[in-house]
Amino acid sequence: MSVGMRKATARAHPNLALVKYWGKRDEGLVLPHQSSLSLTLAPLAVTAVVELGTGEDEVSINGARAVGAERERVLSLIRRVQAGRPELKGAKVESSGDFPVAAGLASSAAAFAALAVAARAAAGDPADPRAASILARMGSGSASRSVQGGFCAWHRGDRPDGTDSYAEQLFPPGHWPEVRMVAVVVAREEKDVKSRDGMRHTVATSPFYQAWVEDAEQEVARAVDAIRRRDLEGLGSIAERNAWRMHATALAADPPLCYLKPKTLEVIQAVGRLRAQGVPAWFTLDAGPNPVVLTDEKSEPTVTALCRGLGADPVVPCTPGGDAVMV
Ligand code: PMV
Numbered sequence: 190m191s192v193g194m195r196k197a198t199a200r201a202h203p204n205l206a207l208v209k210y211w212g213k214r215d216e217g218l219v220l221p222h223q224s225s226l227s228l229t230l231a232p233l234a235v236t237a238v239v240e241l242g243t244g245e246d247e248v249s250i251n252g253a254r255a256v257g258a259e260r261e262r263v264l265s266l267i268r269r270v271q272a273g274r275p276e277l278k279g280a281k282v283e284s285s286g287d288f289p290v291a292a293g294l295a296s297s298a299a300a301f302a303a304l305a306v307a308a309r310a311a312a313g314d315p316a317d318p319r320a321a322s323i324l325a326r327m328g329s330g331s332a333s334r335s336v337q338g339g340f341c342a343w344h345r346g347d348r349p350d351g352t353d354s355y356a357e358q359l360f361p362p363g364h365w366p367e368v369r370m371v372a373v374v375v376a377r378e379e380k381d382v383k384s385r386d387g388m389r390h391t392v393a394t395s396p397f398y399q400a401w402v403e404d405a406e407q408e409v410a411r412a413v414d415a416i417r418r419r420d421l422e423g424l425g426s427i428a429e430r431n432a433w434r435m436h437a438t439a440l441a442a443d444p445p446l447c448y449l450k451p452k453t454l455e456v457i458q459a460v461g462r463l464r465a466q467g468v469p470a471w472f473t474l475d476a477g478p479n480p481v482v483l484t485d486e487k488s489e490p491t492v493t494a495l496c497r498g499l500g501a502d503p504v505v506p507c508t509p510g511g512d513a514v515m516v
Pocket residue numbers: 205206208209210211225295297329330331332384385475476
């Protein structure tokens with residue numbers, strides 16, 4: 190293999206879950222208790238450059254040398270690609286995002302998806318969205334859903350080895366180009382409890398967790414049906430309810446886990462009032478204080494202005510994004 194073939198660059202968008210993943214049945218392989226559903230978001234993206242067979246490992250993220258757990262997480266994904274191929278020993282990885290400072294969107298999803306696609310290409314493996322999704326999943330669960338664009342479902346799978354736990358595109362971005370998701374940043378500091386720890390704690394101590402898991406597959410099916418019909422009200426209602434339920438499982442953990450800040454609630458309530466006035470807008474919320482508002486092209490400026498008026502900064506309107514691509 191020529192040296193040139195061992196270097197590859199890929200670019201991936203983040204995604205936002207409309208039906209959320211919250212809880213692992215296998216921590217090592219990152220296997221979820223439930224399926225989830227998301228929309229890939231443009232224009233935000235992360236670019237990863239991977240060179241294999243360099244002898245020494247070197248990882249940089251946004252221009253700074255990565256150390257500790259962050260570096261280890263990247264290298265453990267790379268090692269899965271290098272396994273059994275001594276000629277690929279040593280990796281130089283450079284990852285950089287074009288996100289506005291603390292956009293409040295899961296940049297790790299875009300980062301691990303870009304990393305998985307680039308690493309496989311650098312190793313000379315053929316383009317294979319399913320294999321890339323499985324690899325990305327092991328870096329960060331939600332990253333499994335950023336390998337492809339549009340609306341993607343991550344199937345929980347049943348096999349203990351995780352070979353049937355991957356995300357796939359159900360609808361391309363062109364199925365519903367008018368959909369908008371507005372990322373609303375109300376707090377820029379790092380969240381107190383990372384999703385990895387928060388979901389582990391919820392699974393272990395929340396009496397509501399079982400009910401959450403039991404409804405998950407039906408919830409994905411209901412959301413898929415709304416997307417198929419391009420029913421924004423149907424999808425918005427499901428997304429809002431699903432976010433509240435995820436947070437309810439965390440709030441019922443012992444000790445309780447609350448990701449909402451006063452400003453989060455202020456935005457959520459303002460979105461509800463806007464809707465009462467006839468503007469199609471529904472919030473969703475990951476494991477942090479920054480809501481994302483689902484709306485359409487026509488109402489996006491109204492939603493954006495409302496959130497800016499409440500002091501949120503930045504407020505980033507996003508459109509349905511495409512597949513991770515080689516650069
Ligand atoms: O992929 P992780 O470990 O960052 O977990 C993501 C969990 C949520 O963002 C809260 C929900 C989801 O499905 O993306």
